[in-house]
Amino acid sequence: MTMASPSRRERLRAATVTELKDHARRLLTTGGVPAISLRAIARDMGMTAPAIYRYFPSLDALVLHLAEDIYEELRVAVEDARHAAGADPVEQLIAMTHAFRAWSLAHPAEFGLIFGNPVPGIDAYAAAASACRPGGEAAARFGAPFLETLAHLWAQRPFPTTPPPHLAEAFAPTLGPFRLRHGEPELPVEVIYEFLAAWTRLYGMVAMEVFGHLHWAVSDVTPLFEIEVRRVVKSLGGAPA
Amino acid sequence: MTMASPSRRERLRAATVTELKDHARRLLTTGGVPAISLRAIARDMGMTAPAIYRYFPSLDALVLHLAEDIYEELRVAVEDARHAAGADPVEQLIAMTHAFRAWSLAHPAEFGLIFGNPVPGIDAYAAAASACRPGGEAAARFGAPFLETLAHLWAQRPFPTTPPPHLAEAFAPTLGPFRLRHGEPELPVEVIYEFLAAWTRLYGMVAMEVFGHLHWAVSDVTPLFEIEVRRVVKSLGGAPA
DNA sequence: TTACCCCCATAAACGCCGTTCACTATCGCA
DNA sequence: TGCGATAGTGAACGGCGTTTATGGGGGTAA
The missing domain is CATH 1.10.10 (Arc Repressor Mutant, subunit A)
Incomplete structure (x- = not known):
């Protein structure tokens, strides 16, 4: 008061x-x-x-707060790109993936702090403070706009997926933490699966590029990334760019 | 002498x-x-x-040599799984991905050293010593068995891919480092692309799991991984497991 | 066998680091 | 005006990577 x-x-x-x-x-x-x-x-x-x-209270705590800020900054960058991309969910998704990659390449150290090797001290503190790592808010908050956009796309024109009976058996029972954060499944399990699959695919591409794990094969990752994004979007029933 | x-x-x-x-x-x-x-x-x-x-000469050098050993150990684990999987390239690929994930989950710290945040000192040394990071031998040597198996599969029964003219334009010109290590392209560009795409997808799944970036969504990543592997294999024209 | 030299290992020291503790000055509020 | 919370300091502890000077010990050649 x-x-x-x-x-x-x-x-x-x-x-x-x-x-x-x-x-x-x-x-x-x-x-x-x-x-x-x-x-x-x-x-x-x-x-x-x-x-x-x-x-x-410690250096680790400072770094943790910094990490949270950076997480939020990246989230805003992605959301900005989304809102600047018009109303079509497909266009929004494409813009968001590009924003994610661009930010990550422009801020490799920040990316490493957030998405790379978990810093030992961070996790310990995070576990107690419900912060950005394992059980963290930040990861879920960051994934939310992606999930939301994909849900819009799904509501607008459902895309073909792996049949639910197949998924419901093995995949659905593991969704406890997800449900805990996003409420009971308004979304079909297939869509949640499609979201997580696409997200790990995007992460894999960007992390590999930022960490330099593709230097041995490719001089410029851009084409690989562009084609892969187009593929994912197409598998989601999106129109060609 | x-x-x-x-x-x-x-x-x-x-x-x-x-x-x-x-x-x-x-x-x-x-x-x-x-x-x-x-x-x-x-x-x-x-x-x-x-x-x-x-x-x-320094702690970084020791860690670098350790990283190379670990890289090799993982490579051997994957190759062992491959040779234990019979003659079918599809079965081999499935076994290799499982071996990769199993090793990574059993050795998270080692995985972090090899595939995570580049350690600052490591890269500097590696650049001079042509070691395991950016321009490194180890990354290419590790990818080789995957590439080889995929090439066998391709030779045996070609799988559908993105049409080459599309790729040749943007993707092929970036393959300089790849050609430098694996000779002139005996393999069609589409297959090289398919290999890199599948490899980043596998990496994304495992890295996310090992680094704990999926805890917020899923309690057990296994189903997600299994379904995704099955998907990739199916896209490569493989039979169901 | 003796002498030599190289290789291994050590102790001491330098300058970093995170963190703790005792202490002081200052600023805001009653 | 005075009191108390608050921000800041300096010294210190233990740990770190690394350098330097110095001592032993074993293999090799004379």
């Missing part, structure tokens, strides 16, 4: 917190995750390292 | 090298990549840290 005014102290505090994360991010982009250090952040801000403990 | 006998000194040296890597790996499996430290290895071996510099 306190007033809405953030009481100066809190404003300063919030400003320091964002400045801390900004400097951490600069270190992240230049030197990768292991380059983020409390002492370096403090140096860059003209502080001493222990002072940061007034704002975060 | 020296004798084949490894001259005692060299035998002891080689033994120490493998012991170093063994201890490094133990640290890797228990605490992830950042748990590998020279001092910890030295402690576990009853040595002092600087002694390790007689065998590796």
Whole structure:
């Protein structure tokens, strides 16, 4: 019931917190995750390292909050692309995949923090704080717009899928966590499956490219990506681009 | 032109090298990549840290050699599964994908080292030593059996693909690195494309599962994986399992 | 057998790192 | 005006990778 005014102290505090994360991010982009250090952040801000403990209980906590911010930033970028793509769900999906790849290539270190090797400390903290890793909110929140768009497409013109009886047997029983977040299945199991399959396919392409695991085969991944996206879209009954 | 006998000194040296890597790996499996430290290895071996510099120029170099060993170990596991699967290329491919997933789930830390976030130091060294990352031998060597099996399948009964003229335009010109390693294209471009597409799809599934990026949606990834493998195989004209 | 040299290993030190603790100054509020 | 919460400091601990100088020990050649 306190007033809405953030009481100066809190404003300063919030400003320091964002400045801390900004400097951490600069270190992240230049030197990768292991380059983020409390002492370096403090140096860059003209502080001493222990002072940061007034704002975060540990370096891992700071990195975790940074990761959440980045997750959200990527989500917004994808949603923006979606809304700029018109009303057709197919066009929206194509725009979103392109936005996802573009952002990831432009921010490889951030991508690595969010989608790569789980950082040991992060997961421990995340488990307690219900944050961005294993049981995390962020992953589900990020997947939501993709899922939503696919659901629209499905409602508009159902695409052919693997027959449900086949899926219902083995796949549906594993959907507990999914149902926990998105409510009881308004969506048929086939659509959920199609969503997860497409999402892992997109992730595989982008992760491989960002991590450099395709350098040995291909000089430019763009054509591979474009053709693959077109394929997925076509399998969803979409029109050619 | 020296004798084949490894001259005692060299035998002891080689033994120490493998012991170093063994201890490094133990640290890797228990605490992830950042748990590998020279001092910890030295402690576990009853040595002092600087002694390790007689065998590796830096910690990064040790980790790199370890990564190469692990890459090779995974390759052997996949090849074993292939040879145990009979003569049918389709059965071989299915066995190989299962072996890949099983190994990765059983060795998450190793998987992270090889297929996850590139470790900063590794890449720098690898660029100079033509090792396992970006331009690396290991990635190509690992992909080879998959490619070979797919080529056999293709030779035996060609599967339908995206029409070559479409691919030749955009995709073929990017295949420089691939040709550099596998010679001039005895294989049609469509097959190479199909191989890379299937490989990224497999990678996406396994990486997502190992990194825990599917916990929010699914309690057990197995059905998702099984159905997806069946799909890929079917798209390759394979028989149902 | 003796002398030499190379190889292995060590101890000490440097400069990083995260984190803790005792302490101080300052700012906001009553 | 004074009090208390709050931000910040400096010193310290233990751990890290790495360098340097220094000591032993075994293989090889004289």
